[in-house]
Amino acid sequence: MALKVLGPLSIILLLLPYVANAVSSCGESCNTLDDCSGNLICINGNCNDDPDVGSHECSGSGGGGGCSPAGNLQCGDNTYTTYTCSPRVTSSTAAKLTNNDFSEGGDGGSPSECDGNFHDNSERVVALSTGWYAGGSRCGKMISITAKNGKTTTAKVVDECDSMNGCDDEHAGQPPCHNNIVDASDAVWKALGLNKDIGTVHVTWAMAYIV
Structure with missing residues (x-):
């Protein structure tokens, strides 16, 4: 043939x-x-x-939840990638848990964006990366966070973990957040049975629908 x-x-x-x-x-x-x-x-x-x-x-890509960098921010000798988006939110969204002090004088800098208030370290509150913060549409809503040790807790969204700006007084000199950050208070880390001194741990989160 x-x-x-x-x-x-x-x-x-x-x-x-x-x-x-x-x-x-x-x-x-x-x-x-x-x-x-x-x-x-x-x-x-x-x-x-x-x-x-x-x-x-x-x-x-709707299925992959991809998120491309928006640009770069120069902070002294360091260059940081900036984002306006975050990975797609699912029923088990992979994230990195970091620690933040939301109280006055803490490393969070200015009052929380959602309510204009500072929050005590005993409150279970979080800031979400810019894409997940979604222009404040998740302000005041509860999310569920699960650690790899199997423990789960809920926390209220009170602030944005800015993925576009940083290294200034408003952000307490900190660089911009990556696009997959759940920045949590001491109380959240304690509820998950985690040592905040670790710095960063892998977790998953989802919207907590209270009925």
């Missing part, structure tokens, strides 16, 4: 599944950098765009 010579269009069609597979890996689970295709990297157990490379394969 004679071999059929494929035209340019046929070759493109044959290659399409490969391209689709590469893009479809956005948001899929991973353990190492080798688990992600193309220029994607493994972030919090999911394949996503690499901000250092500037890849945009996951940008706008």
Whole structure:
């Protein structure tokens, strides 16, 4: 049987599944950098765009919840990647838990954005990265946070963990937040049975619908 010579269009069609597979890996689970295709990297157990490379394969992908960098902010000798978005919120959204002092004079800087008040360290309150804060639409709402030790607690959203601005008096000199941060009070860390001195731990969170 004679071999059929494929035209340019046929070759493109044959290659399409490969391209689709590469893009479809956005948001899929991973353990190492080798688990992600193309220029994607493994972030919090999911394949996503690499901000250092500037890849945009996951940008706008509804399934993967990709989020591309908005730019960079120069803070002295350091350069930080800025974001206006965050990964897509699901029933178990991967995040990094950090610690914040929301009281007056604490490292949170200005009063909380949602209510204009400072909050005692005994309150279970959080600030969410800019994308998750969503222009204040989650202000006053409760979220559920689960640590890898199996413990879960709820906390009220009172502030934004600014992913676009930082290194100034308003932000107590701190650099901009990454796009996947749940910045929590001492009370949240205590409720989760975690030592805040660790600095950063991996958690998952979701909206807590109280009935």
